[in-house]
Amino acid sequence: MSYTIPIGPYHPALEEPYKLELECEGENVREAHLQIGFNFRAIELIAQSRNIIQNIALFERVCGICSNVHTLTYCLALENLLGIEPSLRAQYIRVIVAELERLHSHILWAGAAAHILGFQTLFMTCFRLREVVMDLLETISGNRVNYAMNAIGGVNRDLTDPQTIRDGVRQIQKAVEGQLLPIFTNDPTVRARCAGVGILTKANAIAWGAVGPTARASGVAQDIRQAQPYLVYDRFEFSVPVQESGDVLARILVRALEMVESCQIIEQALEQMPSGQWKGQLFVELPPGEAVARIEAPRGEVFYYIASDGSEKPLRVKVRTPSFVNMPTVRLMLKGATLADAPLIQASIDPCYSCTDR
């Protein structure tokens, strides 16, 4: 029996609207079509009618989960254009917030994956752990979701209580190593659902320009933090986990190991952090010209392009989010998979539909 089954735009397995149309043969998927744009807000266009400082808050709203990386990349691009560099303390604070956000994003994703697997207890375990990192971010920034930490040339809030963060991060590392990793890799029911499912070959990952954990799980060792270190990432010792198998389990593993690395980075940053200036400056105008910036977000490389004609408003801002390049690979993973695997496979790249649509 052949039929087309729609997943989305609104579906329990999707956090946000997008549509996956699966042409099925029995329980097997023959072909998949992706439709995006349900969350299209034309943020790039709106940015052209706002001044550069308003735009920081605007780009914070590109994504609900990785809000900080967007303001960070935007501010880095502006700083490239202005030719300024934030103080060392501000850079360390940015790194700490960025890594905490990576922890948050990965834990949230692990929870979402567990939910899609129908593993309620694991979902609850992940989301309970997520509270720990959210509390840390709330202590630092005063908000659980949109941290508003980045300003041009600095940060908005100082980091005054390193011990709380250190304790929280240690708790997270312990839980990731002691609970999430063993269950995701050893639990028989989870293994049965994840191993060998939704394979993305290395060749395909390269051809489609996949980034972040999706690429690293397919054996493409690329991480902007090491390839072209920004902020103070060249001062930390950390490794980039790479898996060769390219299946859902590999993507889970890459993220879980990355969380441990992030904890290590935060510990090192707290250790090394110098005292001093951290505040940003208030810029009203930009010099004419263009600049780009890119960073390694939880989901992969975020890329910003800014062009200015010398006024207070940017001429054009281009946002390239990691999900935008990762999502087309879902089609390749889905071909030949079973219907039951489809929600898990589409979730395994950690897609962010709002990011993709902007």
Added chain:
Amino acid sequence: MNVEEIRQTLGIETPPSQRTDGIWWHIAGLNVCHMAQYLIQNEARLITITAIPDGKSECRLIYHWDCQGQLLHLSTLTQGRKIDSVAAICPAADWIEREIHDLFGVIFNGRETSPLVLRASDPSGLFLANIPLDEEGKE
């Protein structure tokens, strides 16, 4: 990444400008297919393509490449709002080109573009429509 080699292979005369955020190169009549083929052979990754309206009828397209960790930005102008598609050579360009078609109405020669972020009934070129956004952000 060997800048001189790229320059010779693509037959470019203008010199590039080297900045902290990569190498910027504006090339008037760039053969984008040739560029894509050459860079992909050299293990470069297409990050994205940025389109910026240039005058009333044209668009400047910037191809952002990651050449083993280094950024290379090659820009060129469309001709009659048309440019060759690189999607056949570089699958990563597929969605990017579709989005540019949606937002700026650029036509990519040698491929079909179906709407990506817009719905099928919407006209392309949304960002050219000059929608006045007042302070409240309403259309």
Added chain:
Amino acid sequence: MPSWFALLIFPGFLYAVPMGWLMLWLERKILARLQSRIGPPFYQPFFDFIKLMTKEPLRRASGEDIFYLLLPLLALGATVGSLTLLPILPSSASAVGDLVLFVALVEVAPICLVLLGFLSRSIFGQVGAIREATLTIATNLPFITALIALAYASGSLRLMEIASNAPLATRAIALLALLFCLPIKLRLNPFSVANAEQEIYQGALTELDGWRLGLWELTHAVEWVALSGLIASLAVPWRSGQAILDAILFALLSLVLVVVLTVIAGATARLKLLQASRFYWRWGFGLALLALVVSLFL
């Protein structure tokens, strides 16, 4: 004991409906506590039922509603009917071949569910119906084999005689095989494939709303009582002779089964259709076959 008592009072409606709600609540509460959550108060399933029954339902094509009314009622009636056959009290009506009748009645609900899924004309309902049908077949092989083993070992098709006569070894293995089948019949993890929310919404129930869903939820609650009751009533060979004591023992045993099933559900992810079927054909059927072999040679 008159049969109207069994049907209406114990273990029929008056017992089965509150007990079913209690079981649904216990399932949710245990799951919550296993996850360090508060969980719902004990009256929650009752409130859910009232809420569903009083909701304004969607308008359906004329003639469609009759199926949404009849199929759950049929399933409810059949499931309560199967309950009355359970050998709980020594005075329970036990007829020749009531084991066969029990199997027939307890299978009405899944068949109604498959029909509801197909009737709903929703793609998710149909996929859910296919899954439900596939799983019913997969699980019934060990389910019926285990019952045959019990019947053979005790030399009777009467549930009462099976309960009192089945030899220990066969009884233990066969009941374990029956217990294996419960997660699928009650659509629990790791075999909640037919109502996999993240894949096909509520499967066959996707299009049900208001009282249509309420009626089905009621049936589901009674299904819990009937299926856990089967194992609970067959597990104990002796009856005290005092109706109250026997009833309480039966109820407690049923609740213990709910706890066991819930803990397993809380500790597992959902498997796929093929994996679930394979599990039943290999382990479930293997166990049931073992029970049969044991009953043949011991």
Added chain:
Amino acid sequence: MSIWEILAENLRQGVVTLRYPQRVPPPARYRGLVQIELEDCVGCASCAYVCVSAAIHVTEERETFCWSYDPAKCTFCGRCVDACPTSALQMQAECPPIYHCAGALAVTYTRAYPRCEGCGKPFKVATQILRQRAYTEVSGEVETLLRLCPVCRQKEAIKSMVEARRIKEATR
């Protein structure tokens, strides 16, 4: 840890969730409603300039200025607080109340410009904080000067300069 150990641990640990009206208190840096200290506001409209969602408006009249704020539009990014040169803005460190219609918590404050002690015209006044920033020591003389409008202040300054020169010449 296996899943069984986690279940046992959870069971041992007991309930960690809260029933609805109970809630975890917000942290010290919580970004709640924006509060204004009108005495410190100079009406420079920096806050309105950086506000992305147009939650803050500053309108100027001849003799007054209005500072209005609508929490329903606010994104609580805190940029207005950072941009305020006189630290007149603060964010409440407690959760805003629940409200049912947009604009229910909107506030508008009007501040009349003080009148110049010289000519009687209203003028924008420098606040205490700005005064302290401009003059290391706010003396009585400065205080008198600051109660005048810029025009009168200029006149007064010229007058005192002329006076000073006269005294200088006289002493010579």
